[in-house]
Amino acid sequence: MRQQQAQSRSDQIHAFRAELSALEREGVTAPSADWRQRVEAHHQSLLRGLADDYDVDVSGRQKQLSLGMRIASFLGALALSAALFFFFLRFWGGLATPVQVVVLIAVPLLATMGVEFAARRERTLYFASLTALVAFAAFVLDLRMLGAIFNITPSPNAFLVWGAFALLLAYGYGLRLLLVAGLTCIMGWLAASVGTWSGVYWLSFGERPEQLLFAGAVAAAAGMVSHHWRPEFAGIYRVYGLLVVFIAILILANWGAISYLSLANETIEQLYQTLGFILAGLTIWLGIRRRWPGVVNLGATFFVLYLYTKLFDWWWDWLPKYLFFLLLGLIAIGLLLILRKLHTAGGEVTA
Amino acid sequence: MRRKLLVSALALILLVNGLVLAGVAWNRGETEAVLRLTERELPVAWRGGSSSENSGIALRLQTATLPEYDWLDAAKLQALGFDPAAYYVDAARVKNPVARKGYVVLEFDGPAWQQLVQEKERKVEELPARIAAGEATAKELEQARKSLRHMQTEASRLVPIDAGPDADALRGQYPERERFLIAPAAFDARSYYRRKGEPEPMRGYLRGILVDAIHLPVEFHEGLASAKRSGTHRPRYQVAVDYGRRLEPWVVQLVPLTLGLEN
Numbered sequence: 001m002r003q004q005q006a007q008s009r010s011d012q013i014h015a016f017r018a019e020l021s022a023l024e025r026e027g028v029t030a031p032s033a034d035w036r037q038r039v040e041a042h043h044q045s046l047l048r049g050l051a052d053d054y055d056v057d058v059s060g061r062q063k064q065l066s067l068g069m070r071i072a073s074f075l076g077a078l079a080l081s082a083a084l085f086f087f088f089l090r091f092w093g094g095l096a097t098p099v100q101v102v103v104l105i106a107v108p109l110l111a112t113m114g115v116e117f118a119a120r121r122e123r124t125l126y127f128a129s130l131t132a133l134v135a136f137a138a139f140v141l142d143l144r145m146l147g148a149i150f151n152i153t154p155s156p157n158a159f160l161v162w163g164a165f166a167l168l169l170a171y172g173y174g175l176r177l178l179l180v181a182g183l184t185c186i187m188g189w190l191a192a193s194v195g196t197w198s199g200v201y202w203l204s205f206g207e208r209p210e211q212l213l214f215a216g217a218v219a220a221a222a223g224m225v226s227h228h229w230r231p232e233f234a235g236i237y238r239v240y241g242l243l244v245v246f247i248a249i250l251i252l253a254n255w256g257a258i259s260y261l262s263l264a265n266e267t268i269e270q271l272y273q274t275l276g277f278i279l280a281g282l283t284i285w286l287g288i289r290r291r292w293p294g295v296v297n298l299g300a301t302f303f304v305l306y307l308y309t310k311l312f313d314w315w316w317d318w319l320p321k322y323l324f325f326l327l328l329g330l331i332a333i334g335l336l337l338i339l340r341k342l343h344t345a346g347g348e349v350t351a
Numbered sequence: 352m353r354r355k356l357l358v359s360a361l362a363l364i365l366l367v368n369g370l371v372l373a374g375v376a377w378n379r380g381e382t383e384a385v386l387r388l389t390e391r392e393l394p395v396a397w398r399g400g401s402s403s404e405n406s407g408i409a410l411r412l413q414t415a416t417l418p419e420y421d422w423l424d425a426a427k428l429q430a431l432g433f434d435p436a437a438y439y440v441d442a443a444r445v446k447n448p449v450a451r452k453g454y455v456v457l458e459f460d461g462p463a464w465q466q467l468v469q470e471k472e473r474k475v476e477e478l479p480a481r482i483a484a485g486e487a488t489a490k491e492l493e494q495a496r497k498s499l500r501h502m503q504t505e506a507s508r509l510v511p512i513d514a515g516p517d518a519d520a521l522r523g524q525y526p527e528r529e530r531f532l533i534a535p536a537a538f539d540a541r542s543y544y545r546r547k548g549e550p551e552p553m554r555g556y557l558r559g560i561l562v563d564a565i566h567l568p569v570e571f572h573e574g575l576a577s578a579k580r581s582g583t584h585r586p587r588y589q590v591a592v593d594y595g596r597r598l599e600p601w602v603v604q605l606v607p608l609t610l611g612l613e614n
Contacts, residue, residue: 086404089404089405089406089407090403090404090405090406091406092406092407093405093406093407093408093569093572094406094569095569096568096569096570097568097569101368101372104368105364105365105368108364109361109364109365112357112360112361112364113361115357116357119353135360139364142364142368143367143371146368146371146372148407148409148564148566149566149568150371150375150378150566150599150601151562151564151565151566151599151600151601152371152374152375152562152599153535153561153562153597153598153599154561161363161367164363165360165363165364168356168357168359168360168363169356169357169360171356172352172353172356172357172360173353195449196452198432199431199432199451199452199516200432200449200450200451200452201449201450201451201452201537201558202452203450203537204449204450204537207447207449207450208449229352257445257446257447258446258447259446262437262446265445
């Protein structure tokens with residue numbers, strides 16, 4: 001059992017207790033004192049075990065504290081990474097080249113070993129997550145500064161290496177932040193590499209959003225296949241990948257001149273507008289069908305965004321502003337009604 | 352599994368650093384070009400705010416400013432991968448070209464530089480007549496003279512003269528390794544079209560040299576500081592820069608210059 005599964009079991013016990021109390025109050029059931037005692041004793045022992053073995057939150061207050069600790073861990077990691085970067089920048093000029101190299105290699109190695117050290121001492125992995133982000137930042141700094149010291153031609157392959165490193169730590173310790181960092185690097189590398197196949201300078205990959213479209217689609221597709229080792233990661237692949245795809249479509253739907261397609265710019269924009277609506281609709285459908293609430297929300301958000309940008313194109317110039325916003329509001333209410341209908345029809349599916 | 356992934360992460364750090372250092376050693380195993388530049392071509396790079404926050408020093412490879420990249424014609428742009436036909440079909444089908452990677456040939460203090468100076472001198476010489484004809488002002492003349500003086504004494508003499516997709520082919524054309532530097536670079540192109548008229552021919556330009564900041568190791572910091580202390584006029588120092596197999600540079604020597612030695 002993993003920490004996340006343990007937490008979900010603990011939440012299930014609390015939900016069961018609350019529901020049982022409600023049923024008793026409403027007079028639906030009245031379990032015997034003996035049954036109640038046996039179940040209570042079992043749950044108590046289970047919760048104690050889960051708390052001891054997995055450090056799960058066994059009360060609502062603990063859960064709130066956990067969220068705070070997660071935020072503190074993330075902000076702490078950002079601050080420590082910045083401290084590491086500026087510390088090196090402040091003193092590196094006075095060091096001989098071999099010393100610079102040794103320091104640059106040693107810091108990510110030590111920080112990576114620190115992840116294991118932290119994980120062994122604290123099962124909730126807040127400190128491990130913080131240390132892992134610092135290790136990632138140290139590895140980025142390592143290659144970045146080696147590039148500066150030895151005047152190396154910039155290459156997109158650094159992103160592949162950083163991405164692989166972040167994914168190794170993410171999968172090793174179940175760290176979602178590292179997964180996001182890893183996916184960002186891998187998608188950046190994919191997008192840049194696709195451009196270089198046709199001779200485009202890799203740092204210009206943002207000037208042809210179709211390259212991002214490809215990278216996002218690959219990440220989203222990876223989230224559709226089963227993740228045996230870390231099932232909780234699949235949703236991040238799907239949502240992050242689709243987010244990149246939707247953003248790329250949004251840009252192309254409004255700026256056809258930067259597309260690879262050799263059609264009239266207006267035609268390209270119309271093409272991507274249509275593709276955006278179809279894809280957002282399909283995303284909502286797939287999310288409902290496969291019970292992926294994150295995917296449903298993302299699809300609905302971009303459907304509305306695409307619709308609003310289109311309405312802006314059509315009506316902003318010739319409608320009085322009050323009427324324009326009134327229409328937007330009415331459309332939002334209409335969408336709300338449709339989504340509510342889908343929600344009701346789906347029952348527990350979209351819950 | 353966790354242990355395996357941890358070991359893999361540690362191994363990845365060591366492997367990648369090893370590969371980077373091996374690449375550096377391979378680059379420096381053979382010199383592709385040997386240049387003796389000065390502060391004119393290699394001024395100290397801006398360190399982004401306070402120097403106390405960044406103790407590292409880099410020298411910025413500065414090229415001469417060209418009014419036009421006339422030599423970067425349609426054939427060269429096509430060789431670099433730009434396709435004029437794909438960027439302008441008609442007024443509705445106009446594309447922004449995306450930067451492409453190639454190699455630029457930089458000539459140091461050669462005929463291309465002399466030609467740039469002569470053009471500037473000619474423009475300055477023409478100005479008095481233009482002032483008499485009411486086409487220019489005395490202030491413009493003063494500014495043009497100042498600009499010429501700057502060009503003759505302080506501006507970079509590294510002039511981009513050619514480009515192509517193949518570094519070896521370019522080296523074959525420009526074999527003098529002390530005068531011609533071949534560096535990886537990004538190129539850009541723009542077609543200045545008119546909506547109702549015919550498009551102008553596509554124009555290319557050098558977007559940037561890929562390694563334009565050259566790190567100055569700590570052993571040269573004292574020489575640089577001494578040059579800055581004693582030198583009153585630029586250039587205050589001369590730098591020996593070698594380029595290796597991968598066309599990546601490194602500083603070999605930095606010598607303070609006494610006034611007038613280099614000009």
